[in-house]
Amino acid sequence: MERSSLTMEVLKSLDLPQYPNLSHLVAAVEGKYGKPLVFEEGSPETLGEGVTGHWIDTPTHGIVRYLPGVKSWSRHVVLHELSHILLGHKGKPFDGMLSAGFFSGVGKRRGVSWMCRAVDVPLDEAEAAAENLAFGLAQILQSAPKKSISKAERVFGL
Amino acid sequence: MTAAAFWILATVFAVRLYFVTRWRSSTAFLAATGVGVFGLFTTGVVVPEATIDAAMGGHNVLHLVRNLCVTVAVWLVREGIFSAYSDGDGYRRQLSHRPAVVGFMALAIAIPFTFQQFVPTTSEYLPENLNQPAVFIYAVVYMGLLGLLAMSVLKVCLRRQDSRPVRVSAAVVATGMTLIVLACTDEILFLSLEFVSTSRELTGILYMLFSPLFYTGVLLTSLGLGIPPMVKAGRYFQLQDRTALLVLTLMLSRSYWELGPTTWLHKVGESFTTKDPSGRLYEFMIRASDHRIAPTGKPTPWLASRVLTSVQSRFDGDPCSLHSELQTKAKP
Known part of the structure; x- marks a missing residue:
C-alpha cells in the first residue's frame, strides 16, 4: 500500500527512535492523545461480529480492544486503532449507539465515543486513512538495523 | 558430469x-x-x-x-x-x-x-x-x-x-x-x-x-x-517474500475477493515486479487474515493456509505475546 501524504505527515510528527518497538509507539501515541491508553483483548461477543477491534474514547482514558489471534494481525488491529487517535478522529458518540452491549464496561456517560475496525464493510474515508497509517506504522515497527557482515561472508560473496 | x-x-x-x-x-x-x-x-x-x-x-x-x-x-x-x-x-x-x-x-x-x-x-x-x-x-x-x-x-x-x-x-x-x-x-x-x-x-x-x-x-x-x-x-531480490506473495495471490485472491481474470493476472504479475515485496506480503497477510474471520469468509486451501501461517510467523517478530508487549512501557 502506498503511503498517503497524510500518513507521511503523521509519521514525521512522531518523535520515535530510529528502530522503534510497540512500546515506543504506544508512548508516542499517549503523548499526542494526552491520556493513558488501556489495551484489552476482546471477543466476537464484546466487539461484534466481523469486528476486529475498537477504540473507545472516554474523558479520562482511551480503551483499545482487539480480537486476539495471530500476533502480527492483532498488532495490526491495534495499530489501526492507534492510527485513529493519531489522526485526531472523533468517532461516533456513544449515546447514538443502539447495540451497546460491549460498552458495559465504559458506562453510559457523556463524552464517550467509539470507532471500530470491521472486516466486511467497505472502508469510509476515516477508516481508509487509519488503515493507511496502520500500514505505515507497521513498516516502521518492522524496520531493523542491517546486520553487518563478517569478513568470511564478504569474501564468500554474501 | x-x-x-x-x-x-x-x-x-x-x-x-x-x-x-x-x-x-x-x-x-x-x-x-x-x-x-x-x-x-x-x-x-x-x-x-x-x-x-x-x-x-x-x-x-x-x-x-x-x-x-x-x-x-x-x-x-x-x-x-x-x-x-x-x-x-x-x-x-x-x-x-x-x-x-x-x-x-x-x-x-x-x-x-x-x-x-x-x-x-x-x-x-x-x-x-x-x-x-x-x-x-x-x-x-x-x-x-x-x-x-x-x-x-x-x-x-x-x-x-x-x-x-x-x-x-x-x-x-x-x-x-x-x-x-x-x-x-x-x-x-x-x-x-x-x-x-x-x-x-x-x-x-x-x-x-x-x-x-x-x-x-x-x-x-x-x-x-x-x-x-x-x-x-x-x-x-527478496525471493522468499516474492514466492510467498505469488503462491498466496495465485491461490487466494480469486476465491477470497472474487477478482476477475485480468485483475488476478495483473496481481500475479505484480508479485514479480513489485519493488516492495515485503510490504505487499504484509498487506496481503492482513487482508487474508481479516477475510478468515469475516462472516462471509471462504475456506482456505491447505497449502495456502500453510504459507499464510509461515508468513504470519515471519511478521510476528518478538516471540513474547502482544498482550505483554502492550503492557510494557517504553523507557523515556
Whole structure:
C-alpha cells in the first residue's frame, strides 16, 4: 500500500527512535492523545461480529480492544486503532449507539465515543486513512538495523 | 558430469564477476572459477579436445595445460578460503601461500612432461604413455600436489564458522575436496600399478573410478562456491517474500475477493515486479487474515493456509505475546 501524504505527515510528527518497538509507539501515541491508553483483548461477543477491534474514547482514558489471534494481525488491529487517535478522529458518540452491549464496561456517560475496525464493510474515508497509517506504522515497527557482515561472508560473496 | 561442472562453474564465474564489480567480493574465488572454467573448457565440452590440442601443436600439451589450470584453481580456492577464515593477512607469510609456490608447482609438473617422447593427440594419453618414466613422474607429481592442495582446502573448510551460508558453502566445498583427494589417491595407485604392469583388472577398476570421483568433486566445489552468491541474490531480490506473495495471490485472491481474470493476472504479475515485496506480503497477510474471520469468509486451501501461517510467523517478530508487549512501557 502506498503511503498517503497524510500518513507521511503523521509519521514525521512522531518523535520515535530510529528502530522503534510497540512500546515506543504506544508512548508516542499517549503523548499526542494526552491520556493513558488501556489495551484489552476482546471477543466476537464484546466487539461484534466481523469486528476486529475498537477504540473507545472516554474523558479520562482511551480503551483499545482487539480480537486476539495471530500476533502480527492483532498488532495490526491495534495499530489501526492507534492510527485513529493519531489522526485526531472523533468517532461516533456513544449515546447514538443502539447495540451497546460491549460498552458495559465504559458506562453510559457523556463524552464517550467509539470507532471500530470491521472486516466486511467497505472502508469510509476515516477508516481508509487509519488503515493507511496502520500500514505505515507497521513498516516502521518492522524496520531493523542491517546486520553487518563478517569478513568470511564478504569474501564468500554474501 | 564434466559438461555439468563446466556450465555450473561458468555460471558461478559470471555471477561472481558481477559480485566483484558490484560488491567487491573475493577476487581469489573469481580467479579460481575463471581458471577452473578454462580448465574444464579444455576437456572438450564445447570444442573437441583434438581441435584445441591441434592449436597447441598436436602433442597432448592440452593435457598439461588442463592440469596446470586445475592446480592453480584449487590453489586459488585455498587462498580465498584462508583469506575468509583468517583474521588478518598473517597467513600470507607462510611459504605455501606465496604466489611463487604456484610457479614452483607448475614447474614441478611441467618439467617431467617436457622430457617425454611426444606422441600425436590422443584421448587416452595417460594409459597409452605410462611406459614412459617422464609421463609417469609428471602424472604422479601432478596428482600428489593436487591431492595435498585439496587436503589443505578440506582442513580449512572444516574450521568453525558462525555464518550459516558460509558454513553450508564450506561444507559442500569440503565434500568436493574430499572426493578430489580420493580421486588423486586412486589415480596415484592406478599410475603406480600400471607403471609396474600388475593386474589389468585392478588397474581397470582404479582407472574407471577416477572420473566419477574427480568430476563430482569439481562439480560440488563449483556448487559450493556458488551458494553464497545465490543466497545474496535471493536476499537482494527478496525471493522468499516474492514466492510467498505469488503462491498466496495465485491461490487466494480469486476465491477470497472474487477478482476477475485480468485483475488476478495483473496481481500475479505484480508479485514479480513489485519493488516492495515485503510490504505487499504484509498487506496481503492482513487482508487474508481479516477475510478468515469475516462472516462471509471462504475456506482456505491447505497449502495456502500453510504459507499464510509461515508468513504470519515471519511478521510476528518478538516471540513474547502482544498482550505483554502492550503492557510494557517504553523507557523515556
